[in-house]
Amino acid sequence: MYVSVKGGEAAIRRAHRLLADRRRGARDVAEIVPDQIREQLSLAVDRVMNEGALHDRDLAALAVKQARGDLIEAAFLVRAYRTTLPRFGASRPIDTGAMAVERRISATYKDLPGGQILGPTFDYTHRLIDFALASEGETPAPERLDAPSGDGPAAEIPRVTELLAMEGLIEAEPESDDETAVGDLTRAPLRIPAGRDLRLQQLARGDEGFLLALGYSTQRGYGSTHPFAGEIRIGAVEVDFEAPELGFAVPLGAITVSECQMINQFAGSSKVAPTFTRGYGLAFGQVERKVMAMALVDRALRTEELGGAVTAPAQDQEFVLSHADNVQATGFVEHLKLPHYVDFQAELALVRAMRAEHEARIEAEFLDEDGLEEAAE
Amino acid sequence: MNAPLSPQTAPAATGYNFAYLDEQTKRMIRRALLKAVAIPGHQVPFAARDMPMPYGWGTGGIQVTAAILGSGDVLKVIDQGADDTTNAVSIRAFFQKTANVAVTTRTAEATVIQTRHRIPEKPLKAGQTLVFQVPIPEPLRFLEPRETETRVMHALADYGLMHVKLYEDIAKHGHIAKTYAYPVEVEGRYVMDPSPIPKFDNPKLSMSPALQLFGAGREKRIYALPPFTRVKSLDFEDHPFEPTRFEAPCALCGATDSYLDEVVTDDRGTRMFVCSDTDHCEERRADGHRGLLAGDDLVDTITREADVERDDGAPIVPLP
Numbered sequence: 001m002y003v004s005v006k007g008g009e010a011a012i013r014r015a016h017r018l019l020a021d022r023r024r025g026a027r028d029v030a031e032i033v034p035d036q037i038r039e040q041l042s043l044a045v046d047r048v049m050n051e052g053a054l055h056d057r058d059l060a061a062l063a064v065k066q067a068r069g070d071l072i073e074a075a076f077l078v079r080a081y082r083t084t085l086p087r088f089g090a091s092r093p094i095d096t097g098a099m100a101v102e103r104r105i106s107a108t109y110k111d112l113p114g115g116q117i118l119g120p121t122f123d124y125t126h127r128l129i130d131f132a133l134a135s136e137g138e139t140p141a142p143e144r145l146d147a148p149s150g151d152g153p154a155a156e157i158p159r160v161t162e163l164l165a166m167e168g169l170i171e172a173e174p175e176s177d178d179e180t181a182v183g184d185l186t187r188a189p190l191r192i193p194a195g196r197d198l199r200l201q202q203l204a205r206g207d208e209g210f211l212l213a214l215g216y217s218t219q220r221g222y223g224s225t226h227p228f229a230g231e232i233r234i235g236a237v238e239v240d241f242e243a244p245e246l247g248f249a250v251p252l253g254a255i256t257v258s259e260c261q262m263i264n265q266f267a268g269s270s271k272v273a274p275t276f277t278r279g280y281g282l283a284f285g286q287v288e289r290k291v292m293a294m295a296l297v298d299r300a301l302r303t304e305e306l307g308g309a310v311t312a313p314a315q316d317q318e319f320v321l322s323h324a325d326n327v328q329a330t331g332f333v334e335h336l337k338l339p340h341y342v343d344f345q346a347e348l349a350l351v352r353a354m355r356a357e358h359e360a361r362i363e364a365e366f367l368d369e370d371g372l373e374e375a376a377e
Numbered sequence: 378m379n380a381p382l383s384p385q386t387a388p389a390a391t392g393y394n395f396a397y398l399d400e401q402t403k404r405m406i407r408r409a410l411l412k413a414v415a416i417p418g419h420q421v422p423f424a425a426r427d428m429p430m431p432y433g434w435g436t437g438g439i440q441v442t443a444a445i446l447g448s449g450d451v452l453k454v455i456d457q458g459a460d461d462t463t464n465a466v467s468i469r470a471f472f473q474k475t476a477n478v479a480v481t482t483r484t485a486e487a488t489v490i491q492t493r494h495r496i497p498e499k500p501l502k503a504g505q506t507l508v509f510q511v512p513i514p515e516p517l518r519f520l521e522p523r524e525t526e527t528r529v530m531h532a533l534a535d536y537g538l539m540h541v542k543l544y545e546d547i548a549k550h551g552h553i554a555k556t557y558a559y560p561v562e563v564e565g566r567y568v569m570d571p572s573p574i575p576k577f578d579n580p581k582l583s584m585s586p587a588l589q590l591f592g593a594g595r596e597k598r599i600y601a602l603p604p605f606t607r608v609k610s611l612d613f614e615d616h617p618f619e620p621t622r623f624e625a626p627c628a629l630c631g632a633t634d635s636y637l638d639e640v641v642t643d644d645r646g647t648r649m650f651v652c653s654d655t656d657h658c659e660e661r662r663a664d665g666h667r668g669l670l671a672g673d674d675l676v677d678t679i680t681r682e683a684d685v686e687r688d689d690g691a692p693i694v695p696l697p
Contacts, residue, residue, distance in 0.1 A: 008466040080429040189422035189597040331432030346556030
C-alpha cells in the first residue's frame with residue numbers, strides 16, 4: 001500500500017501540538033498574557049477588532065496571542081466566533097460630534113473651533129529605534145494641562161464639515177432615517193451595485209493593506225478625487241441601544257472610534273453647482289491609516305453616483321468590494337495548499353497529449369521542408 | 378438528509394448548536410436549497426456565514442451539510458476521492474464533534490456525502506445526497522469577471538461567450554482544452570459549473586437518483602441538481618464530449634473504469650496509477666480483485682522494475 005495520504009488524522013493532531021509549542025516559544029521567556037497584548041499592543045488589537053468585525057478588546061487580544069501575532073489569522077478567529085453570537089438588535093447611530101476627543105486634527109484650517117489636538121500620535125516622532133525600550137523601566141505618566149479657560153473641557157468640538165456646510169460649500173450629509181433599515185452584509189449576500197451603507201460596512205471590515213493600496217492609487221492618478229483631510233478625530237463615543245420593550249434608549253457603554261472626513265473637489269454638473277464632496281471613514285479603535293484610506297476609497301466608489309466615469313480600480317465597486325475582505329482572500333489564496341491532484345492529473349494528461357501533438361506537427365513540418373528542399377534541388 | 382431534522386438529539390460539542398449553525402441560519406440555507414432544487418442549475422445567493430474553517434476550504438459545502446444533517450444521518454467526507462486526505466479528515470471530525478453523527482468511508486452506507494473534486498465511482502442511490510464544495514460557482518467567471526454581467530447572461534440564457542471559448546479551443550488545439558470544472562447545461566436551460574471535478578465524472582451528474590447540492594461559501598451561492606435531472610456536458614455535434622480515459626488499469630485493484638491518480642514512487646520517473654476513489658479501490662480489493670502492484674511487496678516490485686530498466690540502459694518507462 002502506498003502511504004502518502006494515510007494517517008492524516010494523526011498527522012493533523014501532531015501538527016497542532018507542534019503549533020502550540022511554537023506559539024509558546026522558548027519556555028525560559030515569560031509567557032505573554034492577553035492583558036499585556038490588549039494594553040501594550042493595542043493597535044494590533046484595534047486592527048483585529050475591525051477586520052474581525054467585532055468590538056471586544058479582550059477577545060481580540062486573546063486571538064492575537066492564539067494566532068502568534070498573525071493579525072489576519074487573529075481576525076479570522078474573531079470572525080468565526082462572531083458568527084455564533086446572537087443578534088438582538090442594532091444600536092442607535094453613534095454621535096461622533098459628541099465624542100470625548102483624544103485626537104482631532106484638520107488639514108484644511110490652521111485653527112478652528114475646538115482646536116487642533118495631536119493626542120497620542122506617531123506623527124512627528126523620529127523613527128529611531130528606542131533601545132531603551134529593550135530594558136525595563138517606568139514610562140512617565142502623560143502631562144496634564146488645565147483645561148483652557150473659557151471653553152471648558154466638555155465644550156463641543158464641531159465637525160469641520162459642519163463649518164463648510166453652513167456656507168453650503170459641501171454636499172449635505174445624507175440624512176439618516178429610522179424607517180429604512182440599514183443593510184447587513186453578514187446577513188444578506190452582497191449584491192452589486194451596493195448602497196453606501198453596505199459599501200462602508202465592507203470597507204470597515206476590509207483589509208487595511210488593501211484599502212491603503214487602493215487609496216494610494218487614487219492619489220497617484222488612478223481615479224483622483226483631489227482629497228483634503230478635512231478632519232480626523234479619535235476618541236470615545238457612547239453607544240445607545242433602544243430596546244423595543246422599553247421605548248427609550250439606554251447606554252450600553254463607550255467605545256473608541258476613529259473617524260475621517262475627507263473633503264474632495266467636485267466640479268458640479270448641469271444640475272448641481274460646484275461643491276465639495278465627502279469621503280467617509282469610521283472604524284473601531286485608533287486606526288488612523290485605515291480610516292483615511294477608507295475615506296479615499298469611499299469617495300472613489302461614489303464616482304458613478306456623482307456622474308463621473310468609472311475608469312480606475314478604486315472606483316470599481318465590484319472590484320473593491322469583492323476583494324477587500326482579507327479573511328475570504330487569505331482562505332482562497334491559501335486553499336491552493338489543499339490537494340488538487342485529481343485536477344492536476346487531468347491537466348497532466350492534456351498537456352502530455354498536446355505536447356505529443358505539437359511534436360508530431362513539428363516533425364511533419366520538418367519533413368515537409370526536407371521534401372521542398374529536395375524538390376528545389 | 379432523510380433522518381428527522383430535529384436538532385439536539387445527540388450530545389455534541391458544548392456551547393454550539395447541533396451541526397454548529399444556529400437554527401435560523403439553517404432555515405435560511407434550507408430556503409435557498411429549496412429554491413435551488415426548484416430551479417436546477419440556477420445559482421441562488423445565500424447569506425453564507427463566517428465559518429471556523431477558511432474560505433476556499435469547503436465552507437459552502439460545510440454549511441449545506443450542516444443545514445441538511447439530521448441525527449440519524451451517516452456522513453462520508455471525501456477530498457480528491459479519498460476519505461483520508463487531511464481536509465476531509467478535518468471536516469469529518471468537525472461534524473463528529475458538533476453533530477455527533479455516524480460517519481463512514483463506504484459510499485453505499487452514507488446518506489450524506491460531502492465531496493471536493495470527485496463523484497464516487499459507485500453509482501449513488503435514491504435517498505443519498507451528494508454535497509459538493511464549490512470554489513467558483515460561476516461557469517462564466519473566467520470569461521467575464523463581473524457578476525453584474527454574468528447575472529444578465531444567465532437570465533437571458535446568453536451563453537454565446539462560452540460556446541465561442543470552446544470553439545476557440547478547438548480551433549487552437551484541435552479539442553476542448555478543459556479537463557476539470559467542465560461546464561454543463563442543465564435541463565436545456567442553465568449553464569452550470571459542476572465544481573472542479575474531472576470531466577471524467579461529468580456523465581455521473583446526469584439522471585442520478587441521488588440529490589446533488591452545491592455550496593459556495595466565499596461566493597455565497599447555492600445550486601442544485603434534483604434527482605433524475607438531465608445534465609449535458611457542453612460540446613459540438615462534430616466535436617462531441619469525451620470523458621477522460623485511462624490506458625492502464627488501477628495498479629492496486631485492476632479497475633479499468635475508475636479515475637486514476639498518478640503516484641510518483643521514486644525520483645527516476647517511476648509511476649503507478651491507482652484509483653482516486655479509495656473506498657472503491659478497497660472494496661474491489663476486498664472482493665478479490667488484484668492489480669499489477671497489489672500486495673505488500675509493492676515497493677520492492679517498483680524498485681526492482683526500475684532498477685532493471687536502468688541497468689538495461691533503456692529509458693525509464695512510466696508504469697505499467
